[in-house]
Amino acid sequence: xxxxxxxxxxxxxxxxxxxxxxxxxxxxxxxxxxxxxxxxxxxxxxxxxxxxxxxxxxxxxxxxxxxxxxxxxxxxxxxxxxxxxxxxxxxxxxxxxxxxxxxxxxxxxxxxxxxxxxxxxxxxxxxxxxxxxxxxxxxxxxxxxxxxxxxxxxxxxxxxxx
Amino acid sequence: xxxxxxxxxxxxxxxxxxxxxxxxxxxxxxxxxxxxxxxxxxxxxxxxxxxxxxxxxxxxxxxxxxxxxxxxxxxxxxxxxxxxxxxxxxxxxxxxxxxxxxxxxxxxxxxxxxxxxxxxxxxxxxxxxxxxxxxxxxxxxxxxxxxxxxxxxxxxxxxxxx
Numbered sequence: 001x002x003x004x005x006x007x008x009x010x011x012x013x014x015x016x017x018x019x020x021x022x023x024x025x026x027x028x029x030x031x032x033x034x035x036x037x038x039x040x041x042x043x044x045x046x047x048x049x050x051x052x053x054x055x056x057x058x059x060x061x062x063x064x065x066x067x068x069x070x071x072x073x074x075x076x077x078x079x080x081x082x083x084x085x086x087x088x089x090x091x092x093x094x095x096x097x098x099x100x101x102x103x104x105x106x107x108x109x110x111x112x113x114x115x116x117x118x119x120x121x122x123x124x125x126x127x128x129x130x131x132x133x134x135x136x137x138x139x140x141x142x143x144x145x146x147x148x149x150x151x152x153x154x155x156x157x158x159x160x161x162x
Numbered sequence: 163x164x165x166x167x168x169x170x171x172x173x174x175x176x177x178x179x180x181x182x183x184x185x186x187x188x189x190x191x192x193x194x195x196x197x198x199x200x201x202x203x204x205x206x207x208x209x210x211x212x213x214x215x216x217x218x219x220x221x222x223x224x225x226x227x228x229x230x231x232x233x234x235x236x237x238x239x240x241x242x243x244x245x246x247x248x249x250x251x252x253x254x255x256x257x258x259x260x261x262x263x264x265x266x267x268x269x270x271x272x273x274x275x276x277x278x279x280x281x282x283x284x285x286x287x288x289x290x291x292x293x294x295x296x297x298x299x300x301x302x303x304x305x306x307x308x309x310x311x312x313x314x315x316x317x318x319x320x321x322x323x324x
Contacts, residue, residue: 003230004207008173015166045166065267068165105227 006155013147013156014101014134015045020148021097021130021158022049028096030126031056033087035080035100035117040068042101053096058083084120095124101134110135125161133157168317175309175318176263176296177207182310183259183292183320184211190258192288193218195249197242197262197279202230204263215258220245246282257286263296272297287323295319 031054034043044067046055057070058080076083098121102110118138121131131142134156142159193216196205206229208217219232220242238245260283264272280300283293293304296318304321 002207002210003203003227004173004177007203008170008177011166011170011173015170041165041169045164048164065165 009152010134010155013151014042014132016148016151017132017156017158018042018046018099019049020151021099021132022046025096025128025130028126028128030094030096030129031091033058033095033098033124035084035098035121036102037062037064037068037070037075038101040064042099043070044068046099050097056087058087080117081120084124088124091124093123094126096126096129097132098125098129099132114138122161127161129161131159131161133159171314172296172317175313176204176294178310178313179294179318179320180204180208180261181211182313183261183294184208187258187290187292190288190290192256192258192291193253195220195257195260195286197246197260197283198264199224199226199230199232199237200263202226204261205232206230208261212259218249220249242279243282246286250286253286255285256288258288258291259294260287260291261294276300284323289323291323293321293323295321 032046032050034046034055034057037043037057037059043055043057043064054074055070056074056076058076060078062069062075076087102113114133114135115138122139122142125131125142131137136157137159139159141162145158145160147153147156147158194208194212196208196217196219199205199219199221205217205219205226216236217232218236218238220238222240224231224237238249264275276297277300284301284304287293293299298319299321301321304323307320307322309315309318309320
């Protein structure tokens with residue numbers, strides 16, 4: 001399997017999991033969080049499938065495609081270890097859906113980041129809220145749920161808050 | 163259709179067209195050219211599907227993933243308007259397969275680049291050789307051929323030399 005195959009599997013799975021999670025949480029109130037904007041392709045997709053939702057973007061510096069740049073007041077700029085706890089103070093445990101694609105090239109580094117980030121993300125979700133991640137996360141109370149049929153196991157993960 | 167959808171379609175089509183073109187030219191001798199290396203994901207795929215072929219990479223500066231970096235003697239470093247004519251002098255019209263993903267964000271700029279680049283690419287192909295491109299190209303003698311069933315029309319193009 002080539003790196004192109006792996007990449008396609010990751011992108012296809014990300015889309016499938018986001019579509020699935022958006023449908024599962026359609027009746028829940030609360031905001032959506034995108035951790036990391038990058039090029040903005042995934043944010044653009046999230047806006048398309050959840051047009052009526054507040055989607056907050058957590059990012060160090062905005063460098064996205066002009067078509068996929070969130071409004072200023074929907075960006076929480078800075079280090080996630082500061083901006084995520086700040087969001088918890090501001091919004092409480094209300095998030096309906098959180099997405100993160102940590103996806104660097106270095107798998108060991110991604111895994112270390114996932115371990116560090118999990119306890120910071122965990123309190124943000126509302127009861128029944130979902131976390132979609134491109135890497136395995138390390139939550140204490142959230143449980144992993146089944147992927148939709150069009151996602152590739154191991155390329156995407158979905159966790160549900162109790 | 164979101165930018166994520168478009169991107170997935172482009173990547174899936176690129177893979178489908180490369181697999182198709184590699185199969186169609188399997189019995190032809192001659193080298194393969196990759197125009198632009200980028201991250202190296204597509205090069206990695208080309209090496210996987212054509213392990214016994216000389217694959218030359220044309221790039222300004224190598225910035226690929228360590229797993230997808232070609233050997234030094236397979237890289238033709240510099241401006242394609244110089245390195246492609248140099249390759250024609252060195253190898254003659256022998257290329258079995260040429261791939262280019264010009265794919266920037268700016269469609270008008272991509273199209274202008276495709277128009278400028280087409281006459282420089284055209285003489286490099288052997289008779290029956292194929293060009294796989296992510297943008298419409300402007301060749302005088304090459305003809306567009308049908309895409310494989312798993313490619314999305316408009317997201318990839320295949321041209322054959324007479």
